[in-house]
Amino acid sequence: MPVITYRKALNDALAEELARDENVFIIGEEVAQYNGAYKVTEGLWQRFGDKRVLDTPITEAAFIGLSVGASMMGLHPVVELMFWSFAFVAYDQIVNNAGCIRYMSGGQINLPLVIRGPANGGTNVGATHSHTPESILASNPGIKVVCPATAYDAKGLMKTAIRDNDPVFVMENTLLYGETWEVPTDEYLIPLGVADVKREGADISLIAHGRAVITSLKAAEILAREHNIRAEVVDLRSIRPLDEETILRSVRKTHRAVLVDENKPFCAVSAQIATTIQEKAFDDLDAPVLRVCTLDAPAIYSPPLEKIQLPTAERVVEKVLSIA
Numbered sequence: 001m002p003v004i005t006y007r008k009a010l011n012d013a014l015a016e017e018l019a020r021d022e023n024v025f026i027i028g029e030e031v032a033q034y035n036g037a038y039k040v041t042e043g044l045w046q047r048f049g050d051k052r053v054l055d056t057p058i059t060e061a062a063f064i065g066l067s068v069g070a071s072m073m074g075l076h077p078v079v080e081l082m083f084w085s086f087a088f089v090a091y092d093q094i095v096n097n098a099g100c101i102r103y104m105s106g107g108q109i110n111l112p113l114v115i116r117g118p119a120n121g122g123t124n125v126g127a128t129h130s131h132t133p134e135s136i137l138a139s140n141p142g143i144k145v146v147c148p149a150t151a152y153d154a155k156g157l158m159k160t161a162i163r164d165n166d167p168v169f170v171m172e173n174t175l176l177y178g179e180t181w182e183v184p185t186d187e188y189l190i191p192l193g194v195a196d197v198k199r200e201g202a203d204i205s206l207i208a209h210g211r212a213v214i215t216s217l218k219a220a221e222i223l224a225r226e227h228n229i230r231a232e233v234v235d236l237r238s239i240r241p242l243d244e245e246t247i248l249r250s251v252r253k254t255h256r257a258v259l260v261d262e263n264k265p266f267c268a269v270s271a272q273i274a275t276t277i278q279e280k281a282f283d284d285l286d287a288p289v290l291r292v293c294t295l296d297a298p299a300i301y302s303p304p305l306e307k308i309q310l311p312t313a314e315r316v317v318e319k320v321l322s323i324a
Contacts, residue, residue, distance in 0.1 A: 001184055007177040009151035010040050010116075013158035014078065016187070018048050021076060024162060027054045027063050028080030028117075037082045038118065038177055064090040064115065068097045071113040076162060081117035084171060085131040098167040099142040110165040116158070119147075119171035120211065120262060121299040122310050130299030132262050134171050134209075135269045138240040144168040144192055145239040149213035151181040153237055156190030164192065171239075173211045193241030197250065201232030204320055205250040207273055208260040209236040212311055216260045219316035227317075229324055239269055247273060248281050255286040258319050260311050265293040287323035292316050 004012075017024050030037055032045035032055040045053040056063040060081065067077035081087055087094060094115070101109050121130035138145040144166055148154035154172070161168035198213060199220050206216040213235045220231040234250050236243065251257050257277055261270035270291045277289050292311045300306045 001182040003180045004151055004183050005178055005180050006151040006154050006172075007038065007040055009155040009181075009183050010158055010172070011042060011044070013155045013162075014041065015044060015047070017159055017162045018044065018052055023074060024076040024078065025052045025054065026078045026080065027056060027067060029056055029058055029082055031055060031080050036080060038174060040177075041080065060086050060090040061093055065093040065097070067113055068093055068101075068111065071111045072101065072109055076112045077114070078162060079113070079115040081115060083125075083129045083131075084117055084119035084133055085129050087115070087133060094137070094167075095140050095143070099140045102166065103142055111167050112162075112165050113167040114158075114161045114170060115167070116170035117172060118174040120173040120175065121294065122211075122306060123174050124301060124303045124306055126301050127298035132171070132264075132294070134169075134239050135263050135267055135272070137169055138269070142166065144241065145171065146192060146237060147171045147210040147239060148237060149176070149210055149235050151179070152183050153190060153196070153235070155183055156188050157192070157237065160189045160192055163189075168192070171210060176211055176214070190237070193238045193243055195237055195243035195246040196235045197232060197246065198235045199231070199233040201230040201254065203230045203254055204256040204258060204324065205232050205234055205254045206258055206260055206316065206320075207234045207236065207247060207250070207270075209239060209269065210262060212260040212262050215311050215313055216316060218313035219260075219320070222313060222317050223320060227321065227324070229320065231320065236269075242272075242276075244276055244280070247276065251277055251281045252284040255284055256323055257285075257289045258316060258323075259289065259291045260316055261291060261293045262310055263293060264296050265291060266296060268293055290319050290323060292319050
C-alpha cells in the first residue's frame with residue numbers, strides 16, 4: 001500500500017471526483033494556476049481546464065454565494081477557503097442559505113456543496129487566521145462537518161462529501177498536510193457519521209477529532225510506556241452527523257473519558273461530547289469527564305507560546321493521571 005501525504009490524499013480525491021462527474025468543479029482563490037495556497041489543488045487546472053478549476057478574486061461572500069446557487073441548479077461545487085477564518089465574511093451564504101434551503105424548500109432542492117480548507121491554529125499566522133469553527137458551524141441544522149486526522153480518512157471523507165446532497169464542510173489542518181500515511185490505490189469511501197477507534201484500550205477513552213487525534217495517540221503511547229495505562233483513542237472523524245454509538249461503547253468499556261479538542265473550551269465540540277456522555281452513560285462512569293482544549297484566548301502569534309496554547313500530549317497525560 002503506497003504511503004502518501006495528507007495533501008496528496010486530498011488532491012487524489014479531488015482529481016478522482018472531477019474525472020468521475022462532470023458536474024464537479026473547484027472554485028477559490030489561487031486554486032488554478034497557483035495550485036492552491038497549500039498546493040492541495042496542484043495539477044488540477046492543467047488537467048481539467050478553466051471551466052472545472054476556477055480562480056476568484058478575494059471575495060468569499062461572492063464565490064460562496066455563487067457556489068450555493070450553482071449547487072441548487074445541480075452542479076457540485078468544491079470551494080477552497082485559504083483559511084476557515086475567512087468563512088465569517090460569508091456567514092450569511094453559508095448558514096442562512098446553504099444550511100437552510102433544503103429545509104425551507106421542503107426537501108425539493110438539494111445543496112451538494114463542499115467547502116474545504118485549513119481550520120487550525122499552530123502555524124503562527126495570528127488570531128484572525130487560526131479559527132477552528134467546526135463547533136460554530138455544526139450547531140446549525142442542515143450543515144455537515146468532518147475533520148479528518150489522517151490521509152486515509154481525508155481521501156475517503158472528501159470523496160463522500162462531494163457525493164453528498166447536503167452542504168459538507170471539510171476542516172483540514174495545515175500541520176498535517178505534509179504528514180504521511182498508507183492509503184490504498186483502490187477506490188473507497190468513508191461514510192459520514194462513523195467514528196474510528198484508532199487505538200484499542202481498556203482503562204480510559206481519549207476522544208478527539210482532527211490533529212487532536214494525533215496528540216491523543218502520542219499521549220496514549222506515553223501512558224502505556226510510563227504508567228501502564230491502556231488508553232483507547234476514538235477519532236470522531238465526523239462532527240455532524242456524530243457517531244454517538246462508538247463514543248458511548250468506548251466509555252462503557254473504559255469507564256473514564258478525557259476529551260481532547262483544539263477548539264476553545266467554551267461551547268466546543270468536546271462540550272457536546274461531554275453532555276452526550278453525561279446524559280447517556282452517566283452510570284458507566286467511574287470518574288468525571290475531563291477536557292483538554294486550546295487555552296481560551298485568541299490564537300497567540302508567538303511560536304513558543306502558541307505551541308503550549310494548543311493541546312499537548314503532556315497536558316493530556318496529566319489530565320488522565322488526575323482520574324486514573
